[in-house]
Amino acid sequence: MNEIDTRPTHDEQGRELSTLYPPRRRWLNRLGPDERRWLILAGIWCLILFTGMYVWLVVGNQQAPVESYRIDPIDFQQEVQAFVAEHEVEERDGATVVAPPPGSDVYLQASQFAFRPVLQLERGETYRLLVSSTDVQHGLSLQPVNLNFQVLPGYLYVIEITPTEVGEFPIVCNEFCGLGHHVMTGLIVVD
Ligand SMILES: [Cu+2]
Numbered sequence: 104m105n106e107i108d109t110r111p112t113h114d115e116q117g118r119e120l121s122t123l124y125p126p127r128r129r130w131l132n133r134l135g136p137d138e139r140r141w142l143i144l145a146g147i148w149c150l151i152l153f154t155g156m157y158v159w160l161v162v163g164n165q166q167a168p169v170e171s172y173r174i175d176p177i178d179f180q181q182e183v184q185a186f187v188a189e190h191e192v193e194e195r196d197g198a199t200v201v202a203p204p205p206g207s208d209v210y211l212q213a214s215q216f217a218f219r220p221v222l223q224l225e226r227g228e229t230y231r232l233l234v235s236s237t238d239v240q241h242g243l244s245l246q247p248v249n250l251n252f253q254v255l256p257g258y259l260y261v262i263e264i265t266p267t268e269v270g271e272f273p274i275v276c277n278e279f280c281g282l283g284h285h286v287m288t289g290l291i292v293v294d
Pocket residue numbers: 241242276277278279280281284285287
């Protein structure tokens with residue numbers, strides 16, 4: 104049981120006194136039965152979610168296969184230019200569309216404020232997507248499948264992808280990267 108504090112809280116002049124005493128010996132109130140129940144429930148739920156992360160990783164196959172390497176942003180830009188020059192097929196709304204051969208290495212460059220080039224891939228083929236940034240940190244978010252990757256300058260990420268559906272998949276940047284961040288998009292077209 105809690106002891107009831109009977110010490111005066113104010114002196115005769117009405118000045119606060121309680122700050123002068125040490126706290127009561129048992130100053131923390133015991134948990135009520137409802138509080139206890141909710142805390143136990145919340146604790147159990149935390150453990151379920153925590154375990155679920157690892158279960159989902161294995162069972163749900165949610166871990167994207169990613170290799171990463173160091174790369175100089177200028178070297179990367181040159182590799183992208185060479186890749187685009189080799190496989191360019193058309194211009195689309197001012198963006199270059201590139202159709203690389205199935206199963207090949209495919210470059211995707213994130214720069215303020217676009218993902219280049221537009222990639223035209225084939226369904227059921229596996230590609231190695233080579234992604235890097237030439238300036239600041241960006242976030243590659245492939246929609247609507249919601250695949251998310253960090254894109255950092257100086258690092259090359261190799262993401263293995265096998266498109267399973269035909270369609271147009273926009274890419275948006277989900278890492279604030281400057282004044283044009285809200286218009287930073289890209290596109291993957293699957294035939
Ligand atoms: Cu951005």
